[in-house]
Amino acid sequence: MDWTTIGTVVAAAAAVVASLISLALFLASRRQERCGVENDKRNLFLSLNEQLMQPDLQRGRGILRERVKSKRDAEIMYRRKRDDHWAVSQAVAMFDLLGLYVSRNYVDRDLVVAEWGEMLALSYKGHGDYFIESRESKLKWKPYPHYVKLAGEVIAEIGPQGYRAAGAARSA
Numbered sequence: 001m002d003w004t005t006i007g008t009v010v011a012a013a014a015a016v017v018a019s020l021i022s023l024a025l026f027l028a029s030r031r032q033e034r035c036g037v038e039n040d041k042r043n044l045f046l047s048l049n050e051q052l053m054q055p056d057l058q059r060g061r062g063i064l065r066e067r068v069k070s071k072r073d074a075e076i077m078y079r080r081k082r083d084d085h086w087a088v089s090q091a092v093a094m095f096d097l098l099g100l101y102v103s104r105n106y107v108d109r110d111l112v113v114a115e116w117g118e119m120l121a122l123s124y125k126g127h128g129d130y131f132i133e134s135r136e137s138k139l140k141w142k143p144y145p146h147y148v149k150l151a152g153e154v155i156a157e158i159g160p161q162g163y164r165a166a167g168a169a170r171s172a
Helices: 003-052 055-067 071-080 082-103 109-139 145-158 162-171
Strands: none
Touching (some): 003 109, 071 082, 071 109, 082 145, 109 145
16 A cells, blocks of 8 residues: 555545534534523523513403403403503513414423413403403404414313313313
8 A cells, every 4th residue: 555545545534533523513512502492492481480470460460350251341441440451451461472482482382381371271261352352442453462372272272261170170
């Protein structure tokens, strides 16, 4: 074997080793990137969860479930209790943002449903739907589409009364 052949073999071997190292680094960076995206999604979910737990939003959800039982109730609230109306509006808008983030896959849907599914179901059917209908008639466009979609999906999964009722129906 002459030096030219040996040089060619060494160069080829070095190219193969370099390619393998590049592939290994690429795969490692992809894995790290995936872990980073999952951490970002988890952190965003935790931030949303903190925001959803704020007293103003809790108050708005409570007013929604306790006082809005018809479209007329929502309209009366708009005319007579503006502070309550805006508290409900904030709570519904935050659920809409949550629905948007789920639809864009910014947060993990299963995590959102596990943590907020029951509240989404309980606050929408017979409450949030009337509030949104009332707003739609005033605005002349459909507000809160992501809340409507996510709440509808959750209700289809667990029912309008949430997990407790779904569990009771299964065990009966």
